[in-house]
Amino acid sequence: MYNSQIAEMLSEIADMLSLDEKDRKFEVRAYRKAALTISGLQEDVAEIYKKGGIDAIMELPGIGKGIAASVKEYIETGRMSKFDDLKKKYPLDFKSLTSIQGMGAKKAFKLYKYLKIKDVDDLKRAVSKHRIRDLGGFGEKSEEDISKGIAIMEASMGRMALGAALPEAEDIVRKLNESGLVGRSAIAGSTRRMKETVGDLDILVTSSKSEKVMDFISKMEEVEDVVLSGPTKITVRLRIGLNCDIRVVEQDSFGAALQYFTGNKDHNVKVRQIAIRLGYKLNEYGLFNKNGRNVAGKDEESIYKKLGMEIMDPEMREDRGEVELSLQHKIPKVVQLGDMVGDLHVHTNHSDGSATILEMANAAREIGRKYIGISDHSKSEYVAHGMDDKQFEKHLSEIDKANEKLEGIRLLKSAEIDILKDGSLDLSKKTISLMDYTLASIHTNLNMGREEMTKRVILAMESGYVSIFAHPTDRIINVRKPIDIDLDKVFQAAEDNGVILEIDGYPDRLDLNDENIMRARHYKVKFSIDTDSHSPAHLSLMRYGVSTAKRGWLTPDRVVNTLGVDRLVRLFRR
DNA sequence: GCCGTTTTCGGCCCGACTGTTTTCAGTCG
Numbered sequence: 272m273y274n275s276q277i278a279e280m281l282s283e284i285a286d287m288l289s290l291d292e293k294d295r296k297f298e299v300r301a302y303r304k305a306a307l308t309i310s311g312l313q314e315d316v317a318e319i320y321k322k323g324g325i326d327a328i329m330e331l332p333g334i335g336k337g338i339a340a341s342v343k344e345y346i347e348t349g350r351m352s353k354f355d356d357l358k359k360k361y362p363l364d365f366k367s368l369t370s371i372q373g374m375g376a377k378k379a380f381k382l383y384k385y386l387k388i389k390d391v392d393d394l395k396r397a398v399s400k401h402r403i404r405d406l407g408g409f410g411e412k413s414e415e416d417i418s419k420g421i422a423i424m425e426a427s428m429g430r431m432a433l434g435a436a437l438p439e440a441e442d443i444v445r446k447l448n449e450s451g452l453v454g455r456s457a458i459a460g461s462t463r464r465m466k467e468t469v470g471d472l473d474i475l476v477t478s479s480k481s482e483k484v485m486d487f488i489s490k491m492e493e494v495e496d497v498v499l500s501g502p503t504k505i506t507v508r509l510r511i512g513l514n515c516d517i518r519v520v521e522q523d524s525f526g527a528a529l530q531y532f533t534g535n536k537d538h539n540v541k542v543r544q545i546a547i548r549l550g551y552k553l554n555e556y557g558l559f560n561k562n563g564r565n566v567a568g569k570d571e572e573s574i575y576k577k578l579g580m581e582i583m584d585p586e587m588r589e590d591r592g593e594v595e596l597s598l599q600h601k602i603p604k605v606v607q608l609g610d611m612v613g614d615l616h617v618h619t620n621h622s623d624g625s626a627t628i629l630e631m632a633n634a635a636r637e638i639g640r641k642y643i644g645i646s647d648h649s650k651s652e653y654v655a656h657g658m659d660d661k662q663f664e665k666h667l668s669e670i671d672k673a674n675e676k677l678e679g680i681r682l683l684k685s686a687e688i689d690i691l692k693d694g695s696l697d698l699s700k701k702t703i704s705l706m707d708y709t710l711a712s713i714h715t716n717l718n719m720g721r722e723e724m725t726k727r728v729i730l731a732m733e734s735g736y737v738s739i740f741a742h743p744t745d746r747i748i749n750v751r752k753p754i755d756i757d758l759d760k761v762f763q764a765a766e767d768n769g770v771i772l773e774i775d776g777y778p779d780r781l782d783l784n785d786e787n788i789m790r791a792r793h794y795k796v797k798f799s800i801d802t803d804s805h806s807p808a809h810l811s812l813m814r815y816g817v818s819t820a821k822r823g824w825l826t827p828d829r830v831v832n833t834l835g836v837d838r839l840v841r842l843f844r845r
Numbered sequence: 846g847c848c849g850t851t852t853t854c855g856g857c858c859c860g861a862c863t864g865t866t867t868t869c870a871g872t873c874g
Contacts, residue, residue: 301846377872408864536874554860
């Protein structure tokens with residue numbers, strides 16, 4: 272995979288160009304945008320080049336003749352002359368130096384020019400010898416900030432899983448609300464877009480007592496340190512290892528601020544360009560006409576409306592074509608949490624869950640589910656107390672008994688069956704035929720080669736005994752990489768064999784993820800959004816799965832567990 | 846360097862905060 276290397280080189284070129292005596296800020300911006308495009312690609316850029324040549328590279332947004340030639344050169348020769356030439360003039364490690372909070376290319380270069388600092392190790396030495404404070408433009412505080420920045424960089428684990436970040440953000444918002452100091456409040460940023468990992472938290476509030484709000488925040492127990500604090504904005508370092516930006520805005524600007532700070536950046540740039548074209552100026556305070564009057568700003572909807580656009584859920588604001596569709600009022604009506612009728616992936620204490628069948632059923636009914644599928648593990652999952660055929664028979668009859676006792680919710684009989692190394696299933700066909708449907712998934716031999724793994728899964732799908740392929744890539748966010756598998760072939764096999772693809776909504780998994788859903792959408796396949804619950808509390812994690820589906824633009828007609836139980840069972844029989 | 850619903854030339858999103866400065870450059874989102 273060339274993408275990350277090439278993206279890093281392009282962004283270093285941008286850093287180096289920004290040091291030029293001549294003002295080259297637009298060139299710099301072009302390189303940054305190109306770097307972003309490449310790093311965000313799903314497919315290897317070398318693969319794109321192999322298939323479509325340099326023209327295919329130039330098709331990518333923000334990449335034209337010049338940068339495409341550099342990319343081509345790197346793929347073919349392993350060198351990039353533009354990069355090498357600049358590096359001769361600026362032989363320092365911009366990548367690591369600029370990843371220090373508050374350090375950009377210009378400061379890094381100044382440190383190199385006067386103190387010969389080339390990398391983070393040099394910088395550490397200079398800090399400990401207090402050589403930085405005497406440099407023009409720097410001072411004692413700058414030296415301290417750099418020292419702090421290095422410590423934070425070394426401690427930081429990068430982006431945090433949404434499942435850890437969102438509850439923290441909600442906690443902070445709740446405390447702000449309870450403080451009585453704020454009017455409206457909202458989470459913004461990538462957390463609001465429900466991106467699977469977030470780099471920091473963004474929170475917006477309205478208040479007439481902004482100073483008191485800042486004071487309140489700086490004293491919260493979640494806060495480790497105040498990074499910066501002004502009249503309308505405070506950035507704090509949270510104990511959980513994330514930065515959190517909190518902004519105080521006027522009532523009349525709340526919607527504009529929410530739109531602005533929800534992003535993503537590319538989405539915003541496009542929306543603002545539309546505003547300009549229509550003679551407006553859009554910023555975080557409102558939508559302003561030629562006379563400087565704020566014509567929309569109280570809520571997001573009025574801003575999009577004034578721009579002739581249809582509003583879309585925050586999850587869709589990633590500049591993946593939604594801006595263009597929005598102008599045509601053709602935003603797909605994506606699935607909502609309220610559409611979800613049942614949950615088809617639920618464990619009990621018959622394998623590795625913590626609660627009984629009845630406890631899970633009652634908890635599910637309480638949050639409005641009309642049915643859940645009990646899907647405990649098969650025998651190969653020793654550690655998860657998986658059951659063999661005989662144990663399953665007994666287990667299934669207990670589900671029947673539970674059904675008789677229950678009102679207002681129906682239990683479906685299922686299992687999460689291991690797909691074994693050779694593609695066979697971990698339960699007999701006889702046992703499987705006693706169930707309403709099955710989930711099949713991979714839990715062992717994760718390091719198989721791509722071809723073998725693809726074959727393994729397709730073989731299972733072709734058995735005719737798999738209803739749902741569960742957590743298809745088996746990745747765990749920030750812990751385990753996805754298995755190496757040809758998803759296009761798998762999606763095709765799912766279409767051919769009527770296998771449903773799962774969107775496992777458990778926040779550590781989110782699998783399929785948004786991008787893979789986007790890809791799978793183009794096949795004639797259905798999806799199931801599940802929680803993979805192992806305790807009653809997990810049942811409410813459905814929102815993570817639904818938001819992931821929204822990010823993949825999925826409409827409810829593609830999601831089987833938006834159906835009522837009778838129609839669903841009929842679908843499984845087919 | 847990229848790009849095209851006024852443009853193949855002339856634009857390119859916009860504002861907050863900080864430290865080190867005497868009015869602003871650098872960084873960030």
